[in-house]
Amino acid sequence: MPRRMFVALIAGLLMTTFAGAKNKAEKSVPDYILSAKTVAVMIDPQAGIDVDDPRANQVAQKDVETALLNWGRFKPTIGTQGADLIIVIRKGHKGVVDTTTSDPRQNNRVGMIDPGANGVSVGAQHGRQPELSGAGVPAASEQGAPHPQMEIGAVDDSFTVYNGDTDHPLDSPSGWRYLAKDGLRSHNVPAVDEFKKAVAAADKAAAAKHP
Numbered sequence: 001m002p003r004r005m006f007v008a009l010i011a012g013l014l015m016t017t018f019a020g021a022k023n024k025a026e027k028s029v030p031d032y033i034l035s036a037k038t039v040a041v042m043i044d045p046q047a048g049i050d051v052d053d054p055r056a057n058q059v060a061q062k063d064v065e066t067a068l069l070n071w072g073r074f075k076p077t078i079g080t081q082g083a084d085l086i087i088v089i090r091k092g093h094k095g096v097v098d099t100t101t102s103d104p105r106q107n108n109r110v111g112m113i114d115p116g117a118n119g120v121s122v123g124a125q126h127g128r129q130p131e132l133s134g135a136g137v138p139a140a141s142e143q144g145a146p147h148p149q150m151e152i153g154a155v156d157d158s159f160t161v162y163n164g165d166t167d168h169p170l171d172s173p174s175g176w177r178y179l180a181k182d183g184l185r186s187h188n189v190p191a192v193d194e195f196k197k198a199v200a201a202a203d204k205a206a207a208a209k210h211p
Contacts, residue, residue: 024179025194029202032163033175036084039074040164041065042107044090056091060184064089064159067192073199083164085175089191091184092156157183159191 041064043057050056064087065076077083161176162169176198183191 024177025198026176026178027198027201028176029198030163030175031206032165033085033161033199034202034206036074036164038077038083038164039068039085039087040077040080040083041068041087041089042080044088044158045107045170047090050091050093053091057089059186060089060091060157063184063186063189064192067189071192071196073196080164080169086162086164086169088158088160088162088170089184090158092158092181156181157185157191159183159195161195 041061043061047057068074068076074085080086156179159178160174162174163172166172176195178191178194180190183189183194
């Protein structure tokens with residue numbers, strides 16, 4: 001089957017699957033999220049760079065950090081080492097099938113946004129960050145040079161929370177997840193708003209159990 005026909009077939013099947021789909025937010029929140037103090041926000045290691053919007057994931061990363069700082073519940077950290085929670089974000093694409101460029105350097109950073117410092121990047125990432133996955137996600141040094149890749153089905157923005165207090169956080173089940181079109185919209189980040197609601201509901205339920 002010619003490649004173009006194959007892609008069109010896959011796109012058609014996925015469009016049928018996604019038709020009528022609604023925003024998906026998990027309701028339950030595990031205890032380790034409620035007790036967490038620090039959080040690291042990173043771009044999905046497998047996310048490609050959109051040629052039409054090459055900084056989309058990095059902008060979303062800073063928007064999420066800013067929203068978390070404004071919330072004040074968790075303190076964002078520049079690196080994943082020692083963070084209680086790791087939030088993995090990924091911008092969706094306009095099409096069900098999209099060609100992007102892989103680049104492991106998306107998570108190489110020198111600072112993060114601090115709204116109290118007039119939007120200036122502050123902080124620093126020191127040393128090599130720990131491996132977050134024991135299998136399936138190669139280390140940045142092993143992923144080689146950027147190269148074209150095809151992403152299928154990643155039409156929604158994703159926001160996934162993992163327990164940072166494990167050897168390979170991304171290999172463990174997520175603690176909370178939100179999938180939605182424009183879920184990582186700039187300035188007003190719906191994913192963080194939904195996360196706040198879920199945490200507030202979990203706090204209320206925990207207080208009711210232990211008055």
